[in-house]
Amino acid sequence: MARQSGRAKRIDYFYGGFLEDRTYLWRNHPTEKGESLIHLGTDYTVPFGTPVCLPKPGEVYHIMFDPENKIGWGGRLIFKLEGGNYLLFGHLKQDIKLQLGQPIKEGEIVGIIGETTENGNWWPHLHAQLMNSQFMVNYVNKFNNIDGYAPANSDEIRNVFNPEIIINDGSRGYAIY
Numbered sequence: 546m547a548r549q550s551g552r553a554k555r556i557d558y559f560y561g562g563f564l565e566d567r568t569y570l571w572r573n574h575p576t577e578k579g580e581s582l583i584h585l586g587t588d589y590t591v592p593f594g595t596p597v598c599l600p601k602p603g604e605v606y607h608i609m610f611d612p613e614n615k616i617g618w619g620g621r622l623i624f625k626l627e628g629g630n631y632l633l634f635g636h637l638k639q640d641i642k643l644q645l646g647q648p649i650k651e652g653e654i655v656g657i658i659g660e661t662t663e664n665g666n667w668w669p670h671l672h673a674q675l676m677n678s679q680f681m682v683n684y685v686n687k688f689n690n691i692d693g694y695a696p697a698n699s700d701e702i703r704n705v706f707n708p709e710i711i712i713n714d715g716s717r718g719y720a721i722y
């Protein structure tokens with residue numbers, strides 16, 4: 546999928562990668578499992594320290610930390626959005642101060658883009674992953690196991706949407722200041 550450029554409220558950024566086949570990038574990686582790896586979200590490359598806000602109203606559904614910076618997510622948040630879908634933000638700073646169940650208003654800042662040393666060892670970026678309720682049902686009691694990749698033809702791929710439809714809808718939705 547080609548990368549596109551866009552202009553947020555205060556900074557330039559570029560993004561891409563929804564349902565991109567990244568199998569070749571992971572080949573021979575220590576965690577590689579020998580299967581195809583399709584990227585389930587969209588990556589927004591922005592400087593570390595960039596505030597991230599929720600583009601639609603919702604509530605905090607799951608919070609995960611990566612204290613040794615080894616899991617690959619850094620700070621990770623999942624929100625249940627009004628309307629029933631779920632939005633995951635990964636590779637954030639880990640000083641998350643939100644509470645489970647906390648209601649979040651549209652446009653409210655929920656996290657900060659993390660540095661490599663705290664975001665799971667990646668270049669500074671936001672991984673946004675938009676999932677339907679079936680995706681979450683399949684991970685009940687194991688939300689920590691939700692990954693940003695899945696094999697081709699997996700249930701995960703059938704249960705995600707391109708987050709661009711809410712993050713950059715040209716009018717109200719935005720996630721990156």
Ligand SMILES: [Zn+2]
Nearest residue numbers: 586588672693
């Ligand atoms: Zn990603």
